[in-house]
Amino acid sequence: MSLLPILCYPDPRLHKVAKPVQAVDARIKTLIADMFETMYDAKGIGLAATQVDVHERLIVIDTSEQRDQPLVLINPEIVWTSADKHVNEEGCLSVPGIYDGVERFDAVRVSALDGDGAARTIEAQGMLAVCVQHEMDHLLGKVFVEYLSPLKRDRIKTKMRKLQRAERS
Numbered sequence: 001m002s003l004l005p006i007l008c009y010p011d012p013r014l015h016k017v018a019k020p021v022q023a024v025d026a027r028i029k030t031l032i033a034d035m036f037e038t039m040y041d042a043k044g045i046g047l048a049a050t051q052v053d054v055h056e057r058l059i060v061i062d063t064s065e066q067r068d069q070p071l072v073l074i075n076p077e078i079v080w081t082s083a084d085k086h087v088n089e090e091g092c093l094s095v096p097g098i099y100d101g102v103e104r105f106d107a108v109r110v111s112a113l114d115g116d117g118a119a120r121t122i123e124a125q126g127m128l129a130v131c132v133q134h135e136m137d138h139l140l141g142k143v144f145v146e147y148l149s150p151l152k153r154d155r156i157k158t159k160m161r162k163l164q165r166a167e168r169s
Helices: 026-041 126-139 150-168
Strands: 046-048 058-061 071-081 085-092 095-105 107-113 119-125
Touching: 026 046, 026 058, 046 126, 058 126, 071 119, 071 126, 085 126, 095 126, 095 150, 107 126, 119 126
Parallel strands: none
Antiparallel strands: 046 058, 058 071, 071 107, 085 095, 107 119
């Protein structure tokens, strides 16, 4: 296993739409393991393959306190959403240090393949539902800051570019 570099906003590669995973083979299983290691190391609760510059429909999530409930969603599709929505404070490993409110469905049902390639359907509520929707946005080339006002988004872009320049010097 190895740590993967996480793309940082406003990197244009974060806006690529991911293609379906064709087969759950050794390459995908290695990618899953590397993504979990990267996510845990970065203290995140979710990571989409897009964020590590692999543009395939793959998400890893673990919202548990003990970090012992890994969830793999390959080629996920939302098949049901609750009627209710709430604004939740979100952050993102690709936009470090930035948190803001985003409206999401309270609950979702998702069909996907698991890490072994078996079809499954999960019902997610609360933090898990928010995380699933957030990560699925990445697969569509969307970063959570795009839900914010243009003014906030521009401020965040400026801040992120300054941080990236400072890290390079």
